Amino acid sequence: MNIAHKSGSIAGAPQLLGPADFPDSPLAKALEQPILLGLFLPIQAGGWSQSTLPRSTDWRFDYNRDLVLKAEGLGFDLVFALSQWLPKGGYGGVHNGLALDSFMTTAALTAITRRIILISTVHVLYGPLHPVHFAKYSATLDHISGGRWGVNIVTGHRAVEHEMFGWDRIEHDRRYELAGEFIEVVQRLWSEDENFDFEGISSWRLKGAFVTPKPNFGRPVLVNATGSDAGIAFAGRYSDIVFITSPAGSDIDSALQALPAHTSRVKAAAIDVGRKVRTLINPMVVVRETEKEAWDYADAIVAHADTTVPKGFQGLDSDAHAWKGREGRVDRYRPVGGNIRVVGSPEQVVDQFVALKKAGIDGLQLSFFDFKPDLEYFGDRVLPLMKQAGLRF
């Protein structure tokens, strides 16, 4: 083993030092900001909004590349892309299933960006994807990007996706056990100086395994997205950043009530094992010059709701815990999308960001209805106010 380990981790296993432990890493530099700022790329048809109101938002590469370069120019810290493996037609309507692959898209973007961190969502249990493949691919991206690439590890919550790969959906908590083993093995491949053999609870077997190059800053950035006990425990052990939702639905007032307890619980899971984890949340931002204009726009999105996708991203038999808080809630603005909604004038949007930070949120992963013009407006009108409010420098 090389020296890049911390002692005192779970079950006596050494923990790999992560990019947050290296002051020169892109993640450590981003974490100097009072709040992380990210963009949730729309690499899938329909973005995050179930509405047919006309907009430029497009899943294609060129559109997303332009967004990433714009976000980088504005000083955003990171961009993030989701992963889905949907049968023909996707969720239906505007979410018709057309989507780029998250891993490939962020890989392509590493070479044309300079500063921004790129996070790809990867289903580590499908395939099965071999840990040696994953360790090599990700170490390669770490080098191309200079430590700016990271992975959002997901375990797959839709039955149809597991079936597409040839088996029945694995039980919820078992998925996290398997993903834990996967990442432990990958961490060894990222750090060990000698060949090693491995056999565990999963079907992965390694004999004389070794991977070079080693990542620049201990390992790539690790993220996971969750709302369950098992997923939060996983995050505490392995992740730098946890992508969370509001346990009380998308409405900002209910979210602000529920988030302090939720973010404390997530952070405690890391503190309990001698680590630190940051919380990231995804607001759908609808911002216009006045409060009335912003709500008029949200109302127009709702007036064009696409009723052919009634269950949205929770269709197709999901067993995810993360979004249970929105079940049964009447929410007329649901077609607007986002894990929470931030609507208003530039000043009101910044006030809501300040409140989210007070509620324990360390990072904002923004989405918009009409990405290009909305990001441009955000850069002109909201970002300067975030700086004035002490959220960004």
Ligand SMILES: Cc1cc2nc3c(=O)[nH]c(=O)nc-3n(C[C@H](O)[C@H](O)[C@H](O)COP(=O)(O)O)c2cc1C
């Ligand atoms: C904010 C957020 C983003 C997510 N993004 C994805 C994704 O891109 N692809 C995916 O298959 N699952 C995604 N998930 C689902 C989780 O990875 C996980 O499978 C699901 O929440 C079930 O786990 P849980 O019960 O631990 O919450 C996301 C979850 C959250 C909370």
